[in-house]
Amino acid sequence: MPIGHTVGRGATIRRRADVQPTLIEPSRTFLGRLRRRGLLAVGRMFVLVVWGAVMAAWLLAYVPVLAAATALVAVVWSVQGRGAGLAVIALVGVAFYAWSRAHPETWERFVASRVWRFTRRIRYRWVWRDLLAAADVRARDAHHVIRVPRLLWVRLGRHADLLTVQLCPGVTPEHLEAAADALRAEFRALEVRVLPHQRRGWVSLRVICADTLLGTIAPPMGSETEQAPHGVDLTALHLGRREDGEPWLLRLLGRHLLVAGATGAGKSSVVASLLVALAPAIKAGTVRLIGIDPKGGMEFGLYRDLFHLLACETEEDMVRALEAAADLVAERARSLAGVVRLHTPTVDAPLIVVLVDEIASLTAYISDKALKERAKQALGRLLTKGRAVGVSVVGCVQDPRKDVLEVRNLFTTRIGLRLAEKTEVPMVLGDGARERGALCDRIPMSTPGVGYLVEDGSTVVTKVRAAYVDDEQLRWLAATYPSPSREVLPEVTDLPDKPRRRKRAAGEDREAS
Numbered sequence: 001m002p003i004g005h006t007v008g009r010g011a012t013i014r015r016r017a018d019v020q021p022t023l024i025e026p027s028r029t030f031l032g033r034l035r036r037r038g039l040l041a042v043g044r045m046f047v048l049v050v051w052g053a054v055m056a057a058w059l060l061a062y063v064p065v066l067a068a069a070t071a072l073v074a075v076v077w078s079v080q081g082r083g084a085g086l087a088v089i090a091l092v093g094v095a096f097y098a099w100s101r102a103h104p105e106t107w108e109r110f111v112a113s114r115v116w117r118f119t120r121r122i123r124y125r126w127v128w129r130d131l132l133a134a135a136d137v138r139a140r141d142a143h144h145v146i147r148v149p150r151l152l153w154v155r156l157g158r159h160a161d162l163l164t165v166q167l168c169p170g171v172t173p174e175h176l177e178a179a180a181d182a183l184r185a186e187f188r189a190l191e192v193r194v195l196p197h198q199r200r201g202w203v204s205l206r207v208i209c210a211d212t213l214l215g216t217i218a219p220p221m222g223s224e225t226e227q228a229p230h231g232v233d234l235t236a237l238h239l240g241r242r243e244d245g246e247p248w249l250l251r252l253l254g255r256h257l258l259v260a261g262a263t264g265a266g267k268s269s270v271v272a273s274l275l276v277a278l279a280p281a282i283k284a285g286t287v288r289l290i291g292i293d294p295k296g297g298m299e300f301g302l303y304r305d306l307f308h309l310l311a312c313e314t315e316e317d318m319v320r321a322l323e324a325a326a327d328l329v330a331e332r333a334r335s336l337a338g339v340v341r342l343h344t345p346t347v348d349a350p351l352i353v354v355l356v357d358e359i360a361s362l363t364a365y366i367s368d369k370a371l372k373e374r375a376k377q378a379l380g381r382l383l384t385k386g387r388a389v390g391v392s393v394v395g396c397v398q399d400p401r402k403d404v405l406e407v408r409n410l411f412t413t414r415i416g417l418r419l420a421e422k423t424e425v426p427m428v429l430g431d432g433a434r435e436r437g438a439l440c441d442r443i444p445m446s447t448p449g450v451g452y453l454v455e456d457g458s459t460v461v462t463k464v465r466a467a468y469v470d471d472e473q474l475r476w477l478a479a480t481y482p483s484p485s486r487e488v489l490p491e492v493t494d495l496p497d498k499p500r501r502r503k504r505a506a507g508e509d510r511e512a513s
């Protein structure tokens with residue numbers, strides 16, 4: 001088997017010291033060796049020239065401004081001769097310099113960023129084999145030839161590139177995940193993330209080259225027709241931006257959402273962005289909010305009018321609100337049994353969003369044991385049966401430890417904002433999420449609202465940042481899109497603590513008599 005020969009899938013590494021030297025057929029004479037080397041050098045030179053020409057043509061196609069300038073120089077040179085050609089080259093140089101000074105944004109957009117992107121493409125291919133072999137993403141075949149995954153193609157983006165990679169036998173996506181840091185350093189990127197590919201044996205690498213989440217993001221607010229011209233799409237709520245610069249669209253219909261983050265990580269900005277996206281539907285009556293705020297209304301009190309029901313005064317109130325929502329789930333499940341598999345929100349049967357700020361206050365920090373048990377049961381009922389019947393829970397949590405929040409695996413969409421320790425990442429986002437790129441513990445304090453999102457049943461990790469909605473905008477939102485219906489707690493439903501109230505009432509009667 002000659003060195004460098006490719007068998008089946010994967011690319012081979014040539015000239016490696018650890019390849020069996022016996023595989024090389026040595027030339028016997030000095031002249032033979034010289035001829036062989038000379039031929040090899042000529043062959044390499046030829047390949048290099050062809051490759052350079054192809055790359056130059058590709059670069060011109062990729063940067064039309066350069067193509068136009070090159071065409072101009074070529075025409076003048078061929079018609080007017082070398083002197084005029086050189087003069088045009090100098091003129092083009094001066095024009096480009098003046099452009100970059102006078103309009104740096106357009107220069108960046110049409111020339112600099114495109115050239116930079118193109119050099120990235122060359123870099124990926126240039127370093128690929130050696131880098132993967134050095135980072136231990138390799139396998140050795142039966143002939144002791146070292147093979148690495150093959151880089152099939154590169155899709156360049158403004159902020160992130162997507163590399164499609166064909167794995168070779170013996171190399172798994174986990175090998176690439178383990179080498180993500182080495183790839184990031186060599187590609188001079190911010191992050192490298194391994195994503196699944198629809199074809200078996202292939203994976204994608206997302207290489208993040210520019211941080212689009214550094215600056216604060218403004219919420220998409222406006223009049224009803226501006227904000228949601230075609231009505232609110234509950235499967236694609238615009239909450240902020242993704243790391244590749246695209247809008248972050250979140251599906252809430254048929255999902256429960258957990259937002260975990262240390263104090264000051266920006267949990268309330270995720271909730272506020274969600275409210276901005278839902279507001280027109282709240283006013284239209286197709287979405288109803290039930291708010292539970294253990295901070296006594298400090299968070300949700302600001303936009304009280306958006307809520308159909310707000311429980312924030314006592315622990316008892318909050319648990320009763322949860323139970324009311326859980327009863328509604330049972331009632332809807334009965335009425336929808338055998339009719340539909342997923343409820344479609346209407347004004348008569350709206351999507352109920354149960355918004356809980358600091359969910360651990362209900363499941364862990366309540367002092368009354370019986371009340372805590374009731375809260376856990378109601379939450380369990382909501383999370384296991386609510387999705388299909390149009391009841392979604394959105395919960396925030398600071399401390400994601402198991403004893404604090406036992407039900408966290410029932411949340412189908414999870415967002416990990418800045419977390420204190422790396423051991424907390426799998427607690428929120430699941431096993432292996434940190435290896436796949438969810439570095440919640442490395443999010444700086446200076447970027448609140450930044451987090452990693454994982455959906456149930458998917459291994460894809462997406463970095464996002466929620467828009468920042470200030471207090472003034474929240475007040476405006478509540479005044480512009482108030483909930484058309486309002487309920488107060490005692491009237492919510494047939495409350496399960498009635499016997500206790502009856503007992504207390506009986507006791508009061510006795511005292512009176």
Ligand SMILES: Nc1ncnc2c1ncn2[C@@H]1O[C@H](COP(=O)(O)OP(=O)(O)OP(=O)(O)O)[C@@H](O)[C@H]1O
Binds near residue numbers: 465
């Ligand atoms: N998406 C965001 N963009 C820019 N700044 C933000 C964003 N979210 C939050 N901030 C800033 O960070 C501060 C803390 O954020 P926030 O109150 O949302 O954190 P939190 O996780 O809810 O904290 P706590 O658990 O203590 O309530 C805010 O006062 C705000 O100034």
